[in-house]
Amino acid sequence: MSSRTIRFGIIGCGLMAREFASATQRWAHLPQMEVRPKLVAIADTKPSCLCWFEDNLPDVTVAVSDYRDLLASPHVDAVYCALPHHLHAQIYGDIIAAGKHLLGEKPFGIDLAANERILAALAARPEVFARCSSEFPFYPGPYQIVKYLREGRFGRIIEVEAGFWHSSDLDPNKPINWKRQAQFNGEYGCLGDLGMHVLHIPLRFGWMPRTVHGLLSKIVTQRPDDAGNMVPCDTWDNAVMACEAVSGEHKFPMLLSTKRIAPGETNTWFIKIHGTEFSAEFTTKYPRTLRTLTYRSGKPQSWEVLDLGYVSAYPAITGPIFEFGFSDSILQMYAAFCDELINRERMSQPFGCATPAETHQHHRVLTAALESYKAGTVVALA
Numbered sequence: 001m002s003s004r005t006i007r008f009g010i011i012g013c014g015l016m017a018r019e020f021a022s023a024t025q026r027w028a029h030l031p032q033m034e035v036r037p038k039l040v041a042i043a044d045t046k047p048s049c050l051c052w053f054e055d056n057l058p059d060v061t062v063a064v065s066d067y068r069d070l071l072a073s074p075h076v077d078a079v080y081c082a083l084p085h086h087l088h089a090q091i092y093g094d095i096i097a098a099g100k101h102l103l104g105e106k107p108f109g110i111d112l113a114a115n116e117r118i119l120a121a122l123a124a125r126p127e128v129f130a131r132c133s134s135e136f137p138f139y140p141g142p143y144q145i146v147k148y149l150r151e152g153r154f155g156r157i158i159e160v161e162a163g164f165w166h167s168s169d170l171d172p173n174k175p176i177n178w179k180r181q182a183q184f185n186g187e188y189g190c191l192g193d194l195g196m197h198v199l200h201i202p203l204r205f206g207w208m209p210r211t212v213h214g215l216l217s218k219i220v221t222q223r224p225d226d227a228g229n230m231v232p233c234d235t236w237d238n239a240v241m242a243c244e245a246v247s248g249e250h251k252f253p254m255l256l257s258t259k260r261i262a263p264g265e266t267n268t269w270f271i272k273i274h275g276t277e278f279s280a281e282f283t284t285k286y287p288r289t290l291r292t293l294t295y296r297s298g299k300p301q302s303w304e305v306l307d308l309g310y311v312s313a314y315p316a317i318t319g320p321i322f323e324f325g326f327s328d329s330i331l332q333m334y335a336a337f338c339d340e341l342i343n344r345e346r347m348s349q350p351f352g353c354a355t356p357a358e359t360h361q362h363h364r365v366l367t368a369a370l371e372s373y374k375a376g377t378v379v380a381l382a
C-alpha cells in the first residue's frame with residue numbers, strides 16, 4: 001500500500017458492493033482527499049454477479065469465485081465485504097487473518113457470538129484496521145447534529161429517538177430472499193438489518209442503553225419463492241426498543257425502531273435529539289432539511305428549518321447550493337474509512353465509521369431486545 005493509494009478487493013458483489021464500487025469511480029468528486037482507493041479485485045460465488053464490475057471497473061485484475069483467492073493476492077490492501085449475515089464471522093475472520101484491512105457490512109456478525117469471533121480475530125491481528133459500514137451520519141443534517149453534540153449544545157438530554165423504516169415488505173407478494181430467512185439473516189431479522197444504522201450516533205456519544213424493552217412483530221409469515229411456492233418468512237419484520245440511556249449525571253429515554261413494514265416509508269432514517277438548551281431533528285425523508293430549536297428563557301419556543309445543501313465531511317466538487325443523496329453518503333463514508341485507515345487519530349475530520357467496539361455494543365443491545373421480548377421483561381445491560 002503506498003501512502004496515497006489503497007488497493008481494495010470486494011467480497012460479495014451484490015447490491016451494496018455496486019454502490020461501493022461506483023463510489024470508487026467518483027473519487028474525483030473529492031478534490032482534497034490525499035488518499036485514493038483503487039478497486040483491483042472482486043469475488044462472488046455467482047459468476048454473473050461479477051460481470052457489471054468487470055464491465056465498469058477498469059482496474060479490476062482479479063475476479064474470482066473463491067474469496068480465498070482474492071485474499072491470497074498480495075495486491076489487495078483492504079477489503080469491502082458485503083455478504084449475507086451467516087457468512088460474516090467466517091469470512092471477516094479470514095480477511096483479518098490474511099492481514100487485509102476491513103470495511104465490513106453490518107451487523108458485523110449474524111449474532112453476538114459471531115461478532116465476538118470477529119473481535120477475537122481483530123485482537124489477534126492488531127495491525128488490521130476494521131470498521132463497519134454506516135453511511136447515514138454522513139448526510140449533512142446528521143453530520144451537523146454530530147457537530148452540535150461535540151460542542152455540547154444540547155444541555156441536559158431530555159429524550160432521543162432514532163429509527164430506520166422501510167415499507168416494501170407490506171407487499172405480501174414480494175418474493176423471499178436471504179434477508180427474510182433467519183438461517184441467513186439471523187434471529188435478529190430487522191434488528192440486525194437496520195440496528196447499526198440507528199445506534200451509530202447514540203453509541204458514539206456514549207449513550208449505551210442501560211435497559212432495553214423490545215417489542216417485536218412478525219407481520220408477513222410466508223412469501224413466494226422463485227417458483228411461486230409460499231415458503232416461511234421467519235424473520236422479525238418490525239422492532240421497537242424502549243431504552244434508558246445515561247448522559248453525564250442524567251438518565252433519559254431513548255426510543256429506537258427498526259421497521260421493514262412502516263407504511264409509506266422508503267429508506268427513512270431519522271434521529272431526534274431533544275435537550276434543555278437545544279434540540280435537533282433530521283430525517284432522510286427531507287434530506288436537506290435540518291430542524292433545530294434553541295431554547296431561550298422567556299422567549300417563544302420556535303423550530304427553525306434550515307435547507308443545508310451540499311455540505312459534506314469531505315469537501316466535494318458539488319456546489320453547496322445542490323442536494324446531497326444516498327450515493328453521496330456512501331462516498332463520504334468511504335472517504336472517512338480511507339482517511340482513518342491512513343491517518344488514524346489525525347484523520348482530517350473527526351467523525352469515523354462505526355468501530356468494532358460499537359458493533360459489539362450494538363449486538364448487546366439487539367440481543368437484549370430479543371431476550372426482553374421472549375421473556376416479556378425489561379433487560380438490564382451492565
Ligand SMILES: NC(=O)c1ccc[n+]([C@@H]2O[C@H](COP(=O)([O-])OP(=O)(O)OC[C@H]3O[C@@H](n4cnc5c(N)ncnc54)[C@H](O)[C@@H]3O)[C@@H](O)[C@H]2O)c1
Nearest residue numbers: 012013014015016017043044045046049082083105106133
Ligand atoms: N449499508 C447499507 O445501507 C446496507 C444496505 C443493504 C445491505 N447492507 C448489508 O450489506 C451486506 C450484503 O447485502 P446486499 O444487499 O449487498 O446483499 P446481496 O444479496 O445483494 O449481495 C450479496 C452477494 O454475496 C454473494 N455471495 C454469497 N455467498 C458468497 C460467498 N461465499 N463468497 C462470495 N460471495 C458470496 C452473493 O452472490 C451476492 O452477490 C449485508 O451485510 C447487509 O446487511 C447494507
